[in-house]
Amino acid sequence: MDTDGAPRLARRRRRPLEQATLLLLGAAALVSVLVTAGIVITLITEGAPFFADVNVMDFLTGSVWEPVNDTYGVLPLLSASLMIAGIAALVAVPLGLGSAIYLSEYAAEPVRRTIKPILELLAGMPTIVLGFFALDSITPALQSIGLIDENQIFSALSAGIVVGLLITPLISSLSEDAMRAVPRAMREGAYGVGATKRVVAGRIVLPAALSGVMAAIVLGVSRAVGETMAVTLAAGTQANLSANPTDPMQTITAYIVAISKGEAVRGSTQYQSIFAVGILLFVVTLIINLVAVRFVRRFRTVYH
Amino acid sequence: MATDAPSLPLGDAAEVRPLRKKRPRPADAAFHAAALGAVTITMGALVWLLGAILASGLGSLDWAFITDPVSTSAERAGFNSALRGSLVLMLITITVAIPIGFAAATYLEKFAALSRSQLEGNAYARQRRLHEMEAAGATGFGVTLKRLEVRASFLWARIGPPVNRAVEVNISNLAAVPSIIYGLLGLALFVSFVGLQKSLLSGGLTLAILVLPIIIIASREAIRAVPVSIEQGAMALGATRWQAVSRQTIPAAIPGMLTGTILAMSRAIGEAAPLIVVGGVAFGTQTPSINPTEANDTPLFAMPLQIFDWADRPQQDFLDLAASGIIVLLVVLVLMNAVAIFLRNKFSRRW
Amino acid sequence: MPDSMSDSPTTTTQVAAGTGDELVTTPTASAPKRPGGSHGVVFRATDLDFYYGKARALKDVNVEIHRHEITALIGPSGCGKSTFLRCLNRMNDLIPGTRVDGRIEFHDQDLYASDIDSVDVRRRIGMVFQKPNPFPKSIKENLNFGMKVNGIKPTAERIEAVLRKASLWDEVKDKLDQDAFALSGGQQQRLCIARAIAVEPEVILMDEPCSALDPISTLAIEDLMNELVTQYTIVIVTHNMQQAARVSHRTAFFTVAGMDQGERYGVLAEHGDTEKIFTAPADKRTQDYITGRFG
Numbered sequence: 003m004d005t006d007g008a009p010r011l012a013r014r015r016r017r018p019l020e021q022a023t024l025l026l027l028g029a030a031a032l033v034s035v036l037v038t039a040g041i042v043i044t045l046i047t048e049g050a051p052f053f054a055d056v057n058v059m060d061f062l063t064g065s066v067w068e069p070v071n072d073t074y075g076v077l078p079l080l081s082a083s084l085m086i087a088g089i090a091a092l093v094a095v096p097l098g099l100g101s102a103i104y105l106s107e108y109a110a111e112p113v114r115r116t117i118k119p120i121l122e123l124l125a126g127m128p129t130i131v132l133g134f135f136a137l138d139s140i141t142p143a144l145q146s147i148g149l150i151d152e153n154q155i156f157s158a159l160s161a162g163i164v165v166g167l168l169i170t171p172l173i174s175s176l177s178e179d180a181m182r183a184v185p186r187a188m189r190e191g192a193y194g195v196g197a198t199k200r201v202v203a204g205r206i207v208l209p210a211a212l213s214g215v216m217a218a219i220v221l222g223v224s225r226a227v228g229e230t231m232a233v234t235l236a237a238g239t240q241a242n243l244s245a246n247p248t249d250p251m252q253t254i255t256a257y258i259v260a261i262s263k264g265e266a267v268r269g270s271t272q273y274q275s276i277f278a279v280g281i282l283l284f285v286v287t288l289i290i291n292l293v294a295v296r297f298v299r300r301f302r303t304v305y306h
Numbered sequence: 307m308a309t310d311a312p313s314l315p316l317g318d319a320a321e322v323r324p325l326r327k328k329r330p331r332p333a334d335a336a337f338h339a340a341a342l343g344a345v346t347i348t349m350g351a352l353v354w355l356l357g358a359i360l361a362s363g364l365g366s367l368d369w370a371f372i373t374d375p376v377s378t379s380a381e382r383a384g385f386n387s388a389l390r391g392s393l394v395l396m397l398i399t400i401t402v403a404i405p406i407g408f409a410a411a412t413y414l415e416k417f418a419a420l421s422r423s424q425l426e427g428n429a430y431a432r433q434r435r436l437h438e439m440e441a442a443g444a445t446g447f448g449v450t451l452k453r454l455e456v457r458a459s460f461l462w463a464r465i466g467p468p469v470n471r472a473v474e475v476n477i478s479n480l481a482a483v484p485s486i487i488y489g490l491l492g493l494a495l496f497v498s499f500v501g502l503q504k505s506l507l508s509g510g511l512t513l514a515i516l517v518l519p520i521i522i523i524a525s526r527e528a529i530r531a532v533p534v535s536i537e538q539g540a541m542a543l544g545a546t547r548w549q550a551v552s553r554q555t556i557p558a559a560i561p562g563m564l565t566g567t568i569l570a571m572s573r574a575i576g577e578a579a580p581l582i583v584v585g586g587v588a589f590g591t592q593t594p595s596i597n598p599t600e601a602n603d604t605p606l607f608a609m610p611l612q613i614f615d616w617a618d619r620p621q622q623d624f625l626d627l628a629a630s631g632i633i634v635l636l637v638v639l640v641l642m643n644a645v646a647i648f649l650r651n652k653f654s655r656r657w
Numbered sequence: 658m659p660d661s662m663s664d665s666p667t668t669t670t671q672v673a674a675g676t677g678d679e680l681v682t683t684p685t686a687s688a689p690k691r692p693g694g695s696h697g698v699v700f701r702a703t704d705l706d707f708y709y710g711k712a713r714a715l716k717d718v719n720v721e722i723h724r725h726e727i728t729a730l731i732g733p734s735g736c737g738k739s740t741f742l743r744c745l746n747r748m749n750d751l752i753p754g755t756r757v758d759g760r761i762e763f764h765d766q767d768l769y770a771s772d773i774d775s776v777d778v779r780r781r782i783g784m785v786f787q788k789p790n791p792f793p794k795s796i797k798e799n800l801n802f803g804m805k806v807n808g809i810k811p812t813a814e815r816i817e818a819v820l821r822k823a824s825l826w827d828e829v830k831d832k833l834d835q836d837a838f839a840l841s842g843g844q845q846q847r848l849c850i851a852r853a854i855a856v857e858p859e860v861i862l863m864d865e866p867c868s869a870l871d872p873i874s875t876l877a878i879e880d881l882m883n884e885l886v887t888q889y890t891i892v893i894v895t896h897n898m899q900q901a902a903r904v905s906h907r908t909a910f911f912t913v914a915g916m917d918q919g920e921r922y923g924v925l926a927e928h929g930d931t932e933k934i935f936t937a938p939a940d941k942r943t944q945d946y947i948t949g950r951f952g
């Protein structure tokens with residue numbers, strides 16, 4: 003209070019401690035940018051020397067990957083990654099979409115509330131567990147139906163199936179969210195002209211939720227391309243450019259694991275090669291994720 | 307109007323048709339069956355998976371499995387080293403990721419959202435005070451500092467909002483980067499560049515970076531769930547913005563932030579790929595120290611790594627050991643999730 | 658508006674004249690004349706009770722709805738008008754946990770008999786909702802959808818015919834492939850009406866079809882109803898007393914009851930000729946409600 007009678011408003015005070023705290027908080031937020039920068043910088047600095055030894059075009063278009071012979075054509079690894087992601091999508095899109103339609107259009111609320119967390123258990127499963135499942139159960143099952151040879155352990159098919167199981171809940175959960183976001187009025191409008199549940203789900207809800215569903219699928223595929231442990235265990239460590247899904251194959255991620263398991267000395271071409279293929283993996287998944295972001299953005303604007 | 311409309315049989319007929327009886331709709335039934343089938347197959351796969359793990363793993367699961375260190379003989383091999391390793395990893399990860407994650411979430415949710423015009427307003431207020439100082443004839447270091455502050459705040463008004471937006475986009479992109487890429491980052495940054503050992507320390511730091519975006523996203527949601535009115539109430543009592551946020555909003559959001567953190571940790575504890583890249587697959591029979599200060603000298607043991615090592619061997623005995631290890635890992639995961647659910651139910655509040 | 662609607666209800670006719678829309682207001686002495694034709698009973702509800710889970714929403718509703726007439730359902734908010742309306746085309750079947758007790762007959766057949774196909778019911782008894790709810794597709798596809806699911810061939814002539822019937826043709830004939838969301842609210846609502854008549858229903862149920870619309874669009878839709886009633890039976894829920902008095906032939910007044918037993922459900926207080934309900938209501942609650950609005 004003032005002494006000369008009339009109460010005066012206090013002047014603005016500086017609060018240096020508070021300012022400093024806010025700066026610290028902002029710095030923490032910047033760490034995430036540093037992480038991205040770190041990823042880009044380390045991939046480039048550690049991977050660039052690789053391209054001093056290996057021609058970029060040979061790397062990108064070569065169809066033989068034999069590090070022991072210094073032959074680095076990345077197509078076998080890339081095609082294995084994409085093929086397994088493709089198989090996973092073939093498994094996960096019908097299962098995930100079917101589950102999403104069931105949960106959002108058919109299941110009674112208590113059923114939905116029980117099933118959804120159970121499906122999410124599968125999504126939270128460490129991928130090493132799915133790798134085990136592939137070796138222990140899926141591969142023998144494929145052998146017993148004659149799809150792969152009796153004494154063949156590794157196959158892209160087995161890996162693709164378990165990765166598909168892994169991304170199914172991701173796809174179903176995100177798609178279901180998108181489908182439930184379709185306003186009830188829109189469904190009722192269709193029921194009101196005599197549409198059946200199938201028609202409402204297939205011709206009204208699914209198209210209205212399409213960009214959300216597409217985003218879910220694209221994110222699932224991105225996850226499948228970057229998936230490591232299940233494919234390392236199930237698809238094998240033999241680089242192999244093949245169109246036959248029952249062959250063993252080595253993905254980009256499995257190659258990184260194979261080199262990391264051994265002792266790759268810093269500065270060796272092998273050490274550099276894991277960063278080189280890392281760049282490729284990063285770019286591929288980044289592109290896929292950007293596509294997903296586009297879909298999500300479209301989905302957000304659909305009802306406004 | 308309707309007068310010149312082509313005459314079509316619209317409207318009801320003179321005689322009344324009876325209502326149609328229910329009839330089978332094969333296409334609808336098939337569609338329903340397909341949707342139900344998709345759920346059933348997925349759930350069936352989960353049951354199969356759990357059954358297969360229990361069938362192979364229960365046999366070699368006993369107390370000795372938990373207490374024995376790793377060994378080259380399947381008979382004597384235990385999971386103790388892996389458990390210790392994972393414990394230390396989690397300690398390091400939490401210690402690093404929580405402060406950064408919570409701070410970043412608080413900043414992004416509560417302080418980053420200022421628009422350009424608001425920031426410009428702040429800058430002009432600072433400029434006014436500078437002019438007052440100059441008019442009062444002040445000189446020296448204080449005025450120079452103030453002048454810098456004014457410049458900086460005008461600059462921030464221009465670049466702040468896009469920077470904040472970029473940070474946000476960046477975080478959601480980071481959450482979708484494959485985990486093995488984080489391994490490459492950890493290897494290059496902590497091992498090659500900083501010069502740490504291929505150890506629990508470099509592994510834990512790598513996992514901390516891996517979960518950071520997840521923690522930030524979950525914490526922001528928790529903070530957003532606390533109504534702004536609470537903050538305004540505090541400010542109406544004379545608290546500064548920071549006081550209102552730090553003493554009212556954040557404490558109310560803490561249970562949600564912790565729940566998100568536990569879920570992020572349950573992702574981290576099952577990650578094998580980045581750890582392999584950073585530290586290889588440890589072998590040897592020593593018992594890793596659980597003293598975090600020795601983490602840089604302790605080889606990288608972890609549950610998922612041990613499971614991978616066992617599952618990667620051709621002998622059935624080791625595959626069974628892997629299943630036992632998976633059971634232990636899943637039990638730990640279930641416990642962590644139970645804690646998260648407990649926290650959420652205990653402290654969750656309808657605002 | 659006159660202060661006593663019951664004395665001189667007003668019908669307002671919209672004349673679409675070239676560029677500008679002129680409004681011609683003609684006061685009439687009584688409610689609309691009933692068009693000719695048979696006046697058979699389309700719906701007969703007998704001792705109808707309705708439950709959302711355990712909560713009763715309607716009790717003991719007994720009412721008849723006549724052919725080629727507009728029946729208005731009025732009453733305070735939450736008294737179950739929409740619920741009743743949605744019982745008439747089995748729309749409530751889609752809400753889990755709902756239950757109908759008592760009987761609703763459609764042309765003397767039990768609408769809720771276990772062997773009746775509810776999809777066919779909804780096709781023959783069309784519905785227009787409170788908020789326009791076009792599908793996020795083109796205008797043409799909005800109309801095609803219902804026809805296709807009902808096996809009607811969506812020809813260009815038919816599309817023109819239904820759009821003309823819904824007084825929308827002139828406004829949209831050049832943009833049939835445009836997104837329906839780009840239409841104004843009133844146009845969207847008329848599109849929803851066109852969508853409903855495109856599948857040749859016998860009855861059109863309308864739940865506050867004008868509540869999201871401006872007065873001009875409201876009048877356009879009222880005119881449309883007057884025209885449609887020569888071919889269809891119309892049931893309309895409205896909060897607008899003038900609207901009920903203007904367009905309907907019969908009025909059913911619902912109100913809330915059961916509060917003294919700690920319950921809250923809707924009952925039918927009174928129904929009959931619109932003119933009578935508005936001029937000489939027999940029920941005290943009707944009188945209060947109507948005079949409360951106009952007194």
Ligand SMILES: Nc1ncnc2c1ncn2[C@@H]1O[C@H](COP(=O)(O)OP(=O)(O)OP(=O)(O)O)[C@@H](O)[C@H]1O
Nearest residue numbers: 709714732733734735736737738739740741752923
């Ligand atoms: N889907 C529902 N689930 C549970 N209760 C409902 C549901 N729809 C309506 N009710 C309840 O049933 C009662 C009647 O609702 P209804 O929508 O039929 O009233 P209304 O007369 O149409 O009211 P308004 O004039 O406000 O539209 C209300 O108490 C409402 O809360």
Ligand SMILES: [Mg+2]
Nearest residue numbers: 738739740864
């Ligand atoms: Mg209503």
